[in-house]
Amino acid sequence: MSTSGMFADLPVEVGLAYEGERIRKPQMHVELGGPNVKEKFELLRVKSPEEVEDGKITIIGPDVQDLEEGSSVPFGIYIEVSGDKLEVEMEGVMERRIHDFCNYIEGFMHLNQRDSIWLRLDKKAVKKGLNFDVTGKALQRLFKSEMSIIEKMQITFLTEPVEVKKKFQEALDIYEARDARARGMTDNDVDVFYGCTLCQSFAPSHICVISAQRYANCGAISWFDGRAAAKVDPKGPVFEIPKEKCLDEWKGEYEGINKIVSEKSLGEIDRIQLYTAFDYPHTSCGCFEITTFYVPECDGLGVVHRDFKGQTPSGLTFGGLADSTGGGRQVNGFHGISFEYMRSPKFLQVDGGWNRIVWLPTEVKEKMKDYIPKELYDKIATEDDATDIVSLKEFLKEKGHPVVEKWVEKPPDAIEAQTLEAMPVGTISGVGIPSGGITIILKNAKIHAEKVIIKRAK
Numbered sequence: 001m002s003t004s005g006m007f008a009d010l011p012v013e014v015g016l017a018y019e020g021e022r023i024r025k026p027q028m029h030v031e032l033g034g035p036n037v038k039e040k041f042e043l044l045r046v047k048s049p050e051e052v053e054d055g056k057i058t059i060i061g062p063d064v065q066d067l068e069e070g071s072s073v074p075f076g077i078y079i080e081v082s083g084d085k086l087e088v089e090m091e092g093v094m095e096r097r098i099h100d101f102c103n104y105i106e107g108f109m110h111l112n113q114r115d116s117i118w119l120r121l122d123k124k125a126v127k128k129g130l131n132f133d134v135t136g137k138a139l140q141r142l143f144k145s146e147m148s149i150i151e152k153m154q155i156t157f158l159t160e161p162v163e164v165k166k167k168f169q170e171a172l173d174i175y176e177a178r179d180a181r182a183r184g185m186t187d188n189d190v191d192v193f194y195g196c197t198l199c200q201s202f203a204p205s206h207i208c209v210i211s212a213q214r215y216a217n218c219g220a221i222s223w224f225d226g227r228a229a230a231k232v233d234p235k236g237p238v239f240e241i242p243k244e245k246c247l248d249e250w251k252g253e254y255e256g257i258n259k260i261v262s263e264k265s266l267g268e269i270d271r272i273q274l275y276t277a278f279d280y281p282h283t284s285c286g287c288f289e290i291t292t293f294y295v296p297e298c299d300g301l302g303v304v305h306r307d308f309k310g311q312t313p314s315g316l317t318f319g320g321l322a323d324s325t326g327g328g329r330q331v332n333g334f335h336g337i338s339f340e341y342m343r344s345p346k347f348l349q350v351d352g353g354w355n356r357i358v359w360l361p362t363e364v365k366e367k368m369k370d371y372i373p374k375e376l377y378d379k380i381a382t383e384d385d386a387t388d389i390v391s392l393k394e395f396l397k398e399k400g401h402p403v404v405e406k407w408v409e410k411p412p413d414a415i416e417a418q419t420l421e422a423m424p425v426g427t428i429s430g431v432g433i434p435s436g437g438i439t440i441i442l443k444n445a446k447i448h449a450e451k452v453i454i455k456r457a458k
């Protein structure tokens with residue numbers, strides 16, 4: 001693929017050179033979806049040939065130049081494809097490519113997936129002629145050049161709020177039906193897992209390992225989706241990972257995973273344990289739907305999703321915590337995951353599963369209602385119960401959350417001392433503390449700490 005100017009007839013350039021382009025608020029003409037808008041989605045469906053008119057682009061609602069400058073609007077992209085070799089199971093993986101292909105377009109920023117998409121169009125690019133017709137043409141050509149099995153494609157862009165709302169509900173139902181397919185299957189039932197390296201352009205050492213019971217971090221690719229994609233294009237970004245010897249069934253460590261992860265991360269990561277947020281956790285790129293965060297004062301884990309706008313009891317927002325989590329690293333307690341993994345019986349089983357979760361936003365609690373053990377539901381705090389560490393500890397104690405039992409076992413000093421260990425762990429790349437004195441070397445450090453305690457050894 002050339003780096004720019006792939007399609008001479010389009011008014012903006014299209015190519016890999018534009019991937020990673022960030023559009024700040026003052027530069028943006030308009031924001032489509034994003035955290036300020038509830039109804040937003042991208043959806044790709046496989047249809048029969050007679051249902052798809054190849055090359056057709058439909059715009060329901062105002063086009064880009066007619067949207068109010070600086071505004072955030074409800075938005076949907078609905079893509080229909082057909083082709084002899086296409087299977088419905090491939091929808092999820094093809095849909096995920098909307099992200100990278102949109103980012104190839106000059107002046108177009110695309111973040112996230114499904115119903116959390118956040119898009120921005122740059123003022124200069126819109127002045128040059130970037131609109132939905134141009135976007136649609138670029139997407140159709142990029143999809144067809146990368147996936148020759150797509151024979152026909154039509155795209156609908158929606159900005160009319162009532163129409164977005166209608167289709168939004170349909171999209172949610174389809175996501176749920178896709179996710180539900182792998183529920184009930186176990187990692188023991190299968191011989192292979194699937195890997196995905198689509199996010200390596202942002203996080204070079206990151207590989208998603210998609211097992212039946214640990215869904216992809218972005219929440220967009222299931223084990224079935226992985227299987228369909230790997231079958232059609234085994235050398236593509238989604239591929240098979242033979243499990244090989246099981247090294248630890250409880251933690252979810254397999255020889256086959258370690259080999260592939262080591263190879264694809266160029267030796268950066270050499271061990272992954274699927275069902276834990278500590279020691280050798282699955283890496284996190286930047287597309288995770290949710291991140292966990294360790295709360296050392298409670299020895300528990302908080303959970304926060306991308307759309308939560310407030311502060312967690314740690315004092316950080318989702319964005320601040322995501323900085324400590326992402327980038328393809330393994331960071332104790334800071335772990336990028338998907339909603340669907342939270343529905344899995346293997347959800348952080350090594351760390352205590354739901355018994356270790358001490359805080360989560362109301363929206364997530366509601367969404368997970370059927371999966372949180374009944375006896376625990378009222379014991380996990382939300383933003384309505386606790387906004388800082390003190391109120392969180394009080395709440396947990398009052399409700400008798402299981403983590404409180406551990407507080408008794410540990411002297412208060414031991415719990416406090418974990419602050420130094422836990423909070424900055426993901427962002428400090430070098431710390432040395434020799435005996436007889438203190439030397440702290442921080443390289444590429446980005447630190448947020450409520451408290452740092454340094455004690456001289458006796």
Ligand code: SF4
Nearest residue numbers: 196198199208216218
């Ligand atoms: S989050 Fe994982 S599965 Fe999803 S696109 Fe990125 S690498 Fe692939």
